[in-house]
Amino acid sequence: MRITDLTDVYKDLVIRQNRFEEYVQTAPSLFAHYFSYWAKRPMDGVPVLSERDLQQKQHLLRTRLPIIEETMVRKGLRIHDLSLVLFVGQGTSNGHAFLEQGKSTVWIPVEAYETEKQVDVFVTHEIVHALHYQARPEFFFTSKKEQQQTGRQFLTEGMATCLTKHVLDCGDTTALWADYLPPTQADRWMSDCKEHLSELGKVIYEQWNESPEQNELFLANDPNNIFKYRSGYFAGLWFTEEFMRRENLRPQDLLQVDRKILEQQVRAILLE
Numbered sequence: 001m002r003i004t005d006l007t008d009v010y011k012d013l014v015i016r017q018n019r020f021e022e023y024v025q026t027a028p029s030l031f032a033h034y035f036s037y038w039a040k041r042p043m044d045g046v047p048v049l050s051e052r053d054l055q056q057k058q059h060l061l062r063t064r065l066p067i068i069e070e071t072m073v074r075k076g077l078r079i080h081d082l083s084l085v086l087f088v089g090q091g092t093s094n095g096h097a098f099l100e101q102g103k104s105t106v107w108i109p110v111e112a113y114e115t116e117k118q119v120d121v122f123v124t125h126e127i128v129h130a131l132h133y134q135a136r137p138e139f140f141f142t143s144k145k146e147q148q149q150t151g152r153q154f155l156t157e158g159m160a161t162c163l164t165k166h167v168l169d170c171g172d173t174t175a176l177w178a179d180y181l182p183p184t185q186a187d188r189w190m191s192d193c194k195e196h197l198s199e200l201g202k203v204i205y206e207q208w209n210e211s212p213e214q215n216e217l218f219l220a221n222d223p224n225n226i227f228k229y230r231s232g233y234f235a236g237l238w239f240t241e242e243f244m245r246r247e248n249l250r251p252q253d254l255l256q257v258d259r260k261i262l263e264q265q266v267r268a269i270l271l272e
Contacts, residue, residue, distance in 0.1 A: 001069050001079050001127075006087040007058045007110055011051055014088070020045025030085055030107055033098045037147055039090040048091055049111055057110040061086055064119040072127065075167045076252050082130050086110055094122050097130035099140050104130035121178035124167050128160040131255055138259040144211070150232075151208040153218050155262060158236025159254055162244070165237070166251035176233055185223070192226045193234040200235040203227065205270040239266055 006026060013023040020042070024031045035041045049057070065084070072079050082104055089109030097106045106126050113119050133140040139156050141147040165175035173186050181189065193200070204217070216222075217232030243266050244254060 001065075002083045003065060004083065004085045005058070005062070006085060007054055010047075010088040011054055014045050015047045015049075015051050015054070018045050027085060027087065029100055030087070030098075030105065034089060034107065037141075037144065038096065039092040042090060047088075049088060054088065054110070057113055058086070060113060060116065061108065061110055061119055061123070064116055064123070068120060068124055068127070072124065072167055077128075077131060077163075077167070079127060079131065082106060082127065082134070084108065084127070094118075095126040097126060097133055099133050099137060102134070102137070104134040106130045115179055117174070118178040118180060120168060121164060121170070121174060125160045125164045128163045128167075128255075129156060132156060132159055135255045136257070136259060146211070148211040148213065148215055149208075150204060150210050150212075150215060150217070151263060151267075153215060154204050154208075154232055154236050155240075155259070155266065156236075157218060157233050158238075158240035161233055161237040162240045162254065163251050172234075172237060176230070176237065189223075189226070189229070190234070193231050196226055196231070197235065197238060200227075200231055201239070201270040204232070204235060205267060208267065239269055242269055 004027075006023075009026050010023055013019045013026075023045075069079060084106040086108050088111055091109070091111050093109060094112035095106065095108040097104050099105075106123075106129075108123060108126065113122070139152065141149075141152065146152065161175050164170075165172065168175070173190055177186050177189075200217075214221075215232070216228040217235075218230060219228065220230050222228040240254065243249075243262070244251065246269075247265075249257075
């Protein structure tokens with residue numbers, strides 16, 4: 001995996017010199033994607049991290065990346081031709097991936113990470129997105145409408161969570177949250193999701209082709225309302241694993257499944 005680290009560039013150009021636009025021009029394709037889909041372009045270049053905090057987060061990620069890569073390779077995932085970029089964003093996402101000329105680039109905003117477990121879980125998750133888009137480009141998006149489509153999000157997030165669980169040999173709660181939530185809150189969330197699984201499946205089926213501006217099933221807006229607090233990830237994991245079980249597939253086999261076939265079969269399961 002080829003790693004490009006723009007954090008030192010950020011430190012020099014933004015923190016020390018307030019030259020934000022020059023920083024953006026160091027990776028124009030990345031920032032064009034990032035500001036199209038994941039963040040608003042800031043009106044000024046006020047740093048989102050201090051130099052000290054940036055150094056700590058850079059060290060955290062650079063320390064864990066070789067371990068993540070080794071673990072994924074050991075699990076049979078071919079990531080040698082992927083690119084990964086570390087940069088400082090606007091605090092709106094912990095990462096994703098984009099396609100350019102058939103090649104996937106994982107992008108990781110360092111400000112989003114606080115612990116080793118968060119790095120291990122969520123960076124693995126984002127690398128899986130990159131592998132998935134590269135293997136089956138029909139799952140990628142080229143417009144806001146495609147990005148926000150409920151069915152596409154449900155399938156891709158379920159896939160990424162399922163393979164993260166497989167790579168890290170961890171439980172559902174860890175694959176979904178890392179250590180972001182306190183254990184008691186995470187357990188309660190899991191219990192609520194299981195209780196409302198059939199309702200979640202119905203909502204996802206009915207909204208499959210819709211593209212809400214903010215799809216709260218995949219956002220963390222209201223911890224007191226499971227339908228507005230990342231329950232789409234839980235449902236994606238559950239139904240992906242059910243599909244995998246019925247088709248007798250290994251987790252890594254999921255990356256090669258045609259989108260139309262996956263949609264047809266998973267939607268049928270949602271109706272049961």
